[in-house]
Structure formats: structure tokens, C-alpha cells
Amino acid sequence: MKNNNYGFETKMIHAGYDGDEATHSVTPPLYQTNAYYFDDVNHAKSLFELSQPGNIYSRLMNPTNGFLEERITALEGGVGALAFSSGHAAMFNTIANLCQAGDEVVSSRNIYGGAINMMGVSVKRLGITVKFVDSDDMNAWENAVTDKTRLLFTELIGNPNANISDIEKIAQIAKKYKIPFMVDGTFNTPYLCRPFEFGADIVIHSATKMLSGHGQVMAGIIIDGGTFEYKNNPRFPLFNEPDVSYHGVVFADLGKTAFITRLRALIMRDFGSCLAPFNAYMTLLGVETLSLRMERACENALKTAKFLETCPEVETVNYPALESNKYYPLYKKYFPKGAGNVFTFVIKGDRERAARFMDSLELIQNVANLGDIRTQVVHPATTTHSQLSAEKLREMDVSEGTVRISVGLETAEDIINDLKQALGK
Ligand SMILES: *Cc1c(COP(=O)(O)O)cnc(C)c1O
Helix, strand or coil: CCCCCCCHHHHHHHCCCCCCCCCCCCCCCCCCCCECCCCCHHHHHHHHCCCCCCCCECCCCCHHHHHHHHHHHHHHCCCEEEEECCHHHHHHHHHHHHCCCCCEEEEECCCCHHHHHHHHHHHHHCCCEEEEECCCCHHHHHHHCCCCEEEEEEECECCCCCCECCHHHHHHHHHHCCCCEEEECCCCHHHHCCHHHHCCCEEEEECCCCCCCCCCCCCEEEEECCCCCCCCCCCCHHHHCCCCCCCCCCHHHHHHHHHHHHHHHHHHHHHCCECCHHHHHHHHHHHCCHHHHHHHHHHHHHHHHHHHHCCCCEEEEECCCCCCCCCHHHHHHHCCCCCCCEEEEEECCCHHHHHHHHHHCCCCEECCCCCCCCCEEECHHHCCCCCCCHHHHHHCCCCCCEEEEECCCCCHHHHHHHHHHHHCC
């Protein structure tokens, strides 16, 4: 795609694929191969020395993954991307690229329970300390920063309660202390908001969700905004000292692509959480219709949230596009096209009451997933956030009656009628 000024929808369909010399295939081909033959020994040598670009082995690069990476880079407005086997792999590998034992990360605490476990327990066991803060409390963010901090992290729209982080303000703190700022954009997708425009340096997605949308693959992706200056930053000896495992390269010398190049050349090479080319191909299929799906999903979500707000059985509806919501001003600031399709509502009564509602649904499925074209609900306290203590759940505002809904693309009346009949049970 030669014209970088094309609109979002055009990029969604054309970016990253300029045709295939060998076949003239209209659609991005699936290169289902794990390796690539060398023309001769000298060719192999020059590829390994990086004196000539080219494919070597699919852990490091695959053309189908490359189409996806370039397309998402274009949609987010970054300088490069790398696809991973899942959203969680994307998240872990960012931390692995920036931190070593003894380092620290500051993260919002109003995020996916799985991410809290990963960082609070497993990453901690590797000697990297993650401090969790209330994402709305800018003083808490700033107070948690030390000389050892290597990353600030939040979800733009938090899982499960759809709390919106004021990423422009968090980015200012990151800039003040010269720390990269990473935003998980899974709930918003680049169609609703592009965090680089508000000062984020790195964006990650679970492409398992709305980016692919069809609910058929696990996938993750990291996009580098190219905005962070690693050169001579005392927080990043990893980027400023010659790398013993990579020809003595000083990654900071690569400038705008330092982060993404080190991520591929070192972290993917060594930890290997690469995306299967077939899953990259499937994700690309989804991305081609992203704007249409997001538009309809946001429309259906707003109708559903407005309906739930009128139900006597429902205590609260946490959807930022409702004027009653605490995050309505931030919704206005960041989301001119809609607040996404995932939010929570609280059913009056105890856990049994919530269970009766969930079990009475006929169309809507009970699924530990979101961002599918099918409407799905889940009970966070017993599933996605079940490993968290009662105290942590309270901190996160997840109660016994909290139900998370991911609104799909079905006929809005059918979604609403199913909720209505189940609430009446
Ligand atoms: C699902 C999810 C993840 C994890 O992604 P996987 O693809 O399931 O590994 C991370 N962040 C958010 C916000 C998610 O919803």
C-alpha cells in the first residue's frame, strides 16, 4: 500500500500487503512453512550476519505474520509490530524485553485478573516487582515510580468494569521520569482509540478478541510507537550496553526501532512465543472487517446498557457511554466512535441470584471470552478473576452479583429479550 494517508478502513483492508510476486494472489497468502531455503552458503551467512534482509526461520519471521504486523502497525500508527501466540505472551514478552531481575513495573490494578496474576505472582518469582495502583489516582502512579521502574502499564478500558484510564495523564508521568508507557488496547481496538496519539509508547492487544472477532484463534501483538528514547537512558543498560548474545549490538543505537528490533532479535529468538502463521492468516481475515464489527458492537452495547439501566433487578450498569457513569467525561475525551462492547452490570441479590440469571439465558452463552461476534457473559468472581482474594476483588469493584457482558452482533432486540426473560426468572 503506497499511500500512507489512506483512511482507517482502507488500511484495514490493504495495509501490509502489496501483492505476491510469485502468485499474484489478491488476498494475503498463508505461508504455512517453518523455514526458508538459502540460495548458497554465502546467502545463509549474509542473512545471519544481518547484512542482507531475508527469511530464515518462522520463529523469527514469517511473511503471513509480517502482513498482519504491518497492517496493525499502520492501523495504530506505530513503527513496527511483532505477533505473539496469545495476548498474555505479548504482555509477558514486553516485560521481558524491558526488565531484568531487580527491576520494577508500575501497573494499574483495575485490569484483567489473569494479568494481575501474571505480574503479581509469576513475574514476581523472576525477581521483577510489579506495584499495582488505582488507575485513577495520578499521585499513586507517580509515588510508585523509583529509579528501578522500567515500565508503566494500564488497560485503556479496564477488564471487567470498563473503567477508562486517563492515558494522556499517565503518559505525562511516564515522560517526566523517562519510562516507557504501555497500554493494553484490547477492548478499544485501534478503531476506537489509538493510544500513541495520547502519549503511549507501546500498545499490546489480545488479538484473540475483537481484532480477529470470529472467536477461532488465540493471538497477541505488540506495537512499538517508536516514541521512546532508549539511548543513554540510565534505566536501560539492556539497550545501551553491547549485547553479548547478538554480535555486540547496542540496541539503543537503532533509535526509533530499538524496542521492536530487540523484541524480535532477542526475546522472540530466546523465548519463542511466536504466532502460528495460520492464526496470523485468520486474524488478518478478522481485521479486514474490524470497523464494521466495532460499529455494530458499540451500537448494540449501548442499546443493551440502556436497557439494563431500566431493569429493577439490576443495581448498576458500568458502561462509560452512559451519562450516569463515572467515566463518562473520559469516554467523551477518548472515544468519539463508541465505548466498545464489553462492560459489567451488577444484579441485586447474592451469588445464587446471579447464577440463576446466567443459567436462564437461552441465546447468550456463558463463556470465559470476550470480543466475539456472539454475545457472551461471564461471572468474574467465579471465573476470570477467581484467583484474586476477596480484598482484591473489592478493590477492583467486582462483587458477587457482577456479570460481565461482551455484546455481539446479533439483532439487538434478541439480545435484550434474552436478558429480559433471564432477569425475570
Ligand atoms: C484476554 C485478554 C488478555 C489476554 O489475552 P489472551 O489472548 O487470552 O492471552 C489480556 N488483556 C486483556 C484486556 C484481555 O481481555
